[in-house]
Amino acid sequence: MSAEPSAGAEATSTGAQPTTPNGAQPAPTDALPAQNGAQAAPTDAPPARNGGVVLLRITGAFGAVLGYGCLAAFLYLISLQIYRWFREGDWTHFGVADGLSVWLTRCCVKDGDTGRLAALVHWLDAPADWMGLHKVLEVLPASLALFALSILGNSIFIYCRDWSDARRRPDSALGSAR
Numbered sequence: 001m002s003a004e005p006s007a008g009a010e011a012t013s014t015g016a017q018p019t020t021p022n023g024a025q026p027a028p029t030d031a032l033p034a035q036n037g038a039q040a041a042p043t044d045a046p047p048a049r050n051g052g053v054v055l056l057r058i059t060g061a062f063g064a065v066l067g068y069g070c071l072a073a074f075l076y077l078i079s080l081q082i083y084r085w086f087r088e089g090d091w092t093h094f095g096v097a098d099g100l101s102v103w104l105t106r107c108c109v110k111d112g113d114t115g116r117l118a119a120l121v122h123w124l125d126a127p128a129d130w131m132g133l134h135k136v137l138e139v140l141p142a143s144l145a146l147f148a149l150s151i152l153g154n155s156i157f158i159y160c161r162d163w164s165d166a167r168r169r170p171d172s173a174l175g176s177a178r
Contacts, residue, residue, distance in 0.1 A: 053164050060160030067153025074146035081143070097124050097134065099142035 077094060084092045101124040109118050127134040 053167050056160045056164040056167070060157050060164065063153045063156025063158075063160060065153070067150045067155075067157055070146045070150035070153060074143055074150055077143045077146060094142045095138045096140045096142050096145050097137035099145075100124055100137070 077099075081092055081094070084090070101121055104117055104121050104124075109115075109121050123130075123134070124137075
């Protein structure tokens, strides 16, 4: 036997516990096993959530709020247009530019404000440039844009929910690399 320590083992000083070949201290017989890669016995407890699942759930909740909120706004707008059509006999057109202007003035921009949103409201009312985009926003029905946003939000919600469920299941094809 040689006097040199073997590869991976460290020399011990007097009074210290000897080390194992992987560098971990041996555990006393009455203590729990060392946490150097040893796995605990399986339990029925669900796995701890990691950051990826939490982010997927937050994004999915945002998608659900966007999807169902826009769907409710779409149904309200269509109902208002149908009501006006029955009452007055003429279809009322609401363009995206009209909807954005009304929403921003009620929500975020007050008279006399200066800033980007105030400039956007001013551009929606009287454009000086980007005339083609303004024409598209005037002609495009707000109800169609709301419906498209509701589909987008619902798709985000379903996608995130599916990925979150797949990450929680250990036997799924997405959660494990076999």
